[in-house]
Amino acid sequence: MRRVFVPVRSKRTFEEVSSQIKKLILDGVLQPGDKLPSEGTLGKQFHVGRQTVREALRILELSGFISVQKGFGGGSVVRNNVLKRTSGLLLDALQMEKVGLKEFTAARLLIEKGILNEAIDRADGRDIRDLQRNVAESKALIKRGKFATDINVEFHSLLARASRNRVYVLFERTINDMHLDLRRRRSPNFAIDQAAVQAHEEILDALIEKDRDRANRLLEKHLLAVSKHYRRREINFLTRNGC
Amino acid sequence: MRRVFVPVRSKRTFEEVSSQIKKLILDGVLQPGDKLPSEGTLGKQFHVGRQTVREALRILELSGFISVQKGFGGGSVVRNNVLKRTSGLLLDALQMEKVGLKEFTAARLLIEKGILNEAIDRADGRDIRDLQRNVAESKALIKRGKFATDINVEFHSLLARASRNRVYVLFERTINDMHLDLRRRRSPNFAIDQAAVQAHEEILDALIEKDRDRANRLLEKHLLAVSKHYRRREINFLTRNGC
């Protein structure tokens, strides 16, 4: 016998408003691109004040369900940025827990390997072309002596997309956000960008040839090299003031 | 050449307020349990109105950085619920994307296998005892003809904790939330609970004996059986109105 009594906690008004709107979005009644009424109009329709509406909109905005713009023709528009927003919050969560480099690397290895194996099975011509273009662009940057950090990180996002699994995409985005946060804490390093693009090229070759073992070996080597580099630099990972 | 121009977007006042408080929390200046000043006091200190403060607090509350209580002695208290909140938002994100059972199962397999392998290396006596107690309690429930869904789900959380990797813990929590959401859509099923606890017991045995191959085989069989059960029942996974 479980859950006979349901917890009685009276919802605050703005919570009621936000979950009503959220339900409409999840049910597909409101779709991305649809414009919500203005704050004042919403207030009248819900019979609540404008302040209440605003707090509800803040929640929906932070969750990525809507975006808000000021000015003439502005207002709230339904979006599908929930995934994007969430990865930012995940980063906060892991910062709060002061997650270390070892934990991050282990998780990254697992996720990226899973992605790679699915991508080998599922990648189509377009995926391959995008990955090749990514590597080519990165190599061009490197050749001109420029940093290729962002574009190298994007390689992994493209792989995730090729896996055709949106759960992977979400997890990978989180991992990538953590990674970018890590990169941001150190001075740009050309050698690591150079090594990364070379590794990516080799991994992509193995993927195209569907050589699973080689691809996994290369990926593991690549990720461990990156991790080792951070450890050598003694980066305080995911902490702000070194504590 | 990338990112020469940095996006200029003037922060709204409530965003400025919330990120200042958030930074204090992440830096450890404000710690869980600390009480924030009242909304009015905060407004005076930041030189902003109370509504602005309230919108900032809404953001922090949704993110899990604070909790707010009404009444005498109430107010905002610093918390560490970020991880907990985030998994709820992840669920929203995946609902929004209408993720299917196949994607869910693939991701679940990957994460849980990773967790199991780390747990085999890292679980200490206390972890083992907790897992054993979980299985024993579940078996007792089953024996008395009662459902053991919640406690069976908890088995996987305990495994995640034993992996000593908080990134895994977070991902596993997300997977578990999705799973519970799935279970909630169907009538309780005794057979699946019964099969699950048996699988858990076998997996735990293999874990204690550090028999990696057997543990992985058993886990895969267990998770695929669960997935198969849902597919047979033609559950509309992670969608609300069957579309």
Next chain:
DNA sequence: TCACATTTGTCCGTATGTATC
């Protein structure tokens, strides 16, 4: 370039509900 309308952003004053002492 200059109003103008619309909508969000922000502030203030006030009243109510709620939980603790």
Next chain:
DNA sequence: AGATACATACGGACAAATGTG
């Protein structure tokens, strides 16, 4: 029961942004 301190909620007002004519 009453006083207190706080969040919650409402309505009014003005500022700022933004597109239109």
